[in-house]
Amino acid sequence: MSVSLSSRHRSDVVARLRAAGCVFAEDEARLLISAALTPGDLAAMVDRRAAGLPLEHVIGWAEFCGLRIAVDPGVFVPRRRTEFLVEQAVALVRATAGAPVHPAAGGLVRHSAGAPARPAAGPPPVVVDLCCGSGAVGAAIAAALGRTELHAADIDPAAVACARRNLAAVGGRVYEGDLYEPLPATLRARVDVLAANVPYVPTEEVGLLPPEARTHEPLLALDGGTDGLDVLRRVAAAAPRWLAPGGHLLSETSERQAPRAAEAVAASGLTPRVAASDERNATVIIGTMATLAGPVGRAADG
Ligand SMILES: C[S@@+](CC[C@H](N)C(=O)[O-])C[C@H]1O[C@@H](n2cnc3c(N)ncnc32)[C@H](O)[C@@H]1O
Numbered sequence: 001m002s003v004s005l006s007s008r009h010r011s012d013v014v015a016r017l018r019a020a021g022c023v024f025a026e027d028e029a030r031l032l033i034s035a036a037l038t039p040g041d042l043a044a045m046v047d048r049r050a051a052g053l054p055l056e057h058v059i060g061w062a063e064f065c066g067l068r069i070a071v072d073p074g075v076f077v078p079r080r081r082t083e084f085l086v087e088q089a090v091a092l093v094r095a096t097a098g099a100p101v102h103p104a105a106g107g108l109v110r111h112s113a114g115a116p117a118r119p120a121a122g123p124p125p126v127v128v129d130l131c132c133g134s135g136a137v138g139a140a141i142a143a144a145l146g147r148t149e150l151h152a153a154d155i156d157p158a159a160v161a162c163a164r165r166n167l168a169a170v171g172g173r174v175y176e177g178d179l180y181e182p183l184p185a186t187l188r189a190r191v192d193v194l195a196a197n198v199p200y201v202p203t204e205e206v207g208l209l210p211p212e213a214r215t216h217e218p219l220l221a222l223d224g225g226t227d228g229l230d231v232l233r234r235v236a237a238a239a240p241r242w243l244a245p246g247g248h249l250l251s252e253t254s255e256r257q258a259p260r261a262a263e264a265v266a267a268s269g270l271t272p273r274v275a276a277s278d279e280r281n282a283t284v285i286i287g288t289m290a291t292l293a294g295p296v297g298r299a300a301d302g
Contacts, residue, residue, distance in 0.1 A: 002034040003042050013046055020050035028055055054212045057272045072162045076221040078136035080142040082197055084282035085252050086137055088145040088275050089193045092248050092286070093125045096192070124149050126244065127186065130179060130196040130235060131155075133221060134158060135163030135172065142170040145293040151175070153182050179231075180238055185257035191242045194249045198231035200224040200257065228257055229264060236268040236287060243270075253283050262286045 005013070010029065017025040032049065035058075036042035049058045054064040056077045056144075062069050063166040064078045065086055071077050114198035129138030130154035150172035154160050160176040167174055175182035201209065201222045213222060222233055232251050239249045249270060251263045262272040262285055270287030 003036045003039055005033060005039075005042075013042070013206075016046055016050055020052075020053075022049065026053070031055065031059055037066040041154075052211055052215065054216055057216060062134070062136070065134040065143065067136070067139055067143060069134050069136045069139060070162060070165050071134050072158055074158045074216070074218060075156075076133040076159070076217050078134055081280045081282040082137060082252055083140070084275075084277045084280045085195060085197060085250050085284045086144065088284050088286065089127070089137075089141050089195050089248070089250050092250075093127075093141075093145055093193060096125075096246060099275075111266045125192040126151075126187065126190050127193045127195065128152070128183065128242070129172075129193050130194060130199045131231070132163045132174065134198070135157045135166040135174065137197055138163070138172055139166050139170060141193065141195065142172065151183060151187060153177060153181075156218060158218075159221075179234060180242060183242070188242055191245050192244055192247045194235075194239055194243060194247065196232070196235045196249065196251045197222065198235055198251060200228040200232060200251075200253050202226060202228040227260065228254070229261055232261055235265045236264045236270065238268075240269050240289060241289060245289055246291040247289045249285075249287040252284050253285055255283045258283050258285060 012027045013029045017028050022028050028049065032042060032045045036045055043239060045058050049055060054077050056071045057073050061257045062071045062078050065083050069078055084151045108258055125145060126149045127138060127141050129135060129152040132138055132154045135152050138150050142150045148170065150167060150170055152163050152167060153175040154163060155178050157176060160174055163174045199222050201224055203223050203226055206214065206223050209222065235251065236249065243249065249265065255276065258274045262274055265272040265285055265287035270289055275284045275286055
């Protein structure tokens, strides 16, 4: 794909995008030009982008953890900061299989990379991507771990259709419904990683989001209720029924919400910990289920 353009026409595209307020106009122009099949196609794409449609909805995909994730119109665009949640999930699975284990401190753990790989023998880790949207989180965890039994669910039919396409290659099964309701009962007490990037914007702050999100992403994907933690509270309350001993719930929040989110996780009986990355501007609440031997949480770092 990609249309061939004179340098003048290319500059026109950049100028149009810049005038529409696109900060990374040069990069966006390159992506649009490489995605367009014909000059007419390119003109239509530039129009849609200049009118405020998210770039990812215009070109049809988003880059996430080095993967190209299909993102249909009306489906939440995976954010790069959520790559931190994926890294934490992957590190926890790897640590479970042989890295030195540290008790969960309940405090702030700064990001560090690296843990031994899970051995190839034994059953694959069971991963659930709850509130999966496009399925980006599940796809990235599965891509990093290799052998994975992956399940994903979302209440929005558009998201479910999109996730089914993204997760087909890794054999992921995608269900439609409210939180855990559509998951097979056979998953109970078997889930090693429950990744739930739920909506967490406080209702009153939805109006402050950039227009791209406000206008082109569903409210259902953004609005987390009065303090932004309504969905997380529901997810945390039921998580112990689904997690395997030593399994982990991971959920992104803002830095400000982290203490209350940790309280919600603790109230469900999981051992909470907060992981944060300044570099990625990301905060993740991790709730760990007690192992059969005792209430020991595991941290991949620190
Ligand atoms: C913030 S988006 C995250 C999507 C995806 N996990 C990601 O990181 O790109 C939240 C998603 O939660 C879904 N959602 C909201 N309420 C839900 C519910 N009660 N049950 C299942 N999914 C829900 C929305 O449809 C949306 O796709």
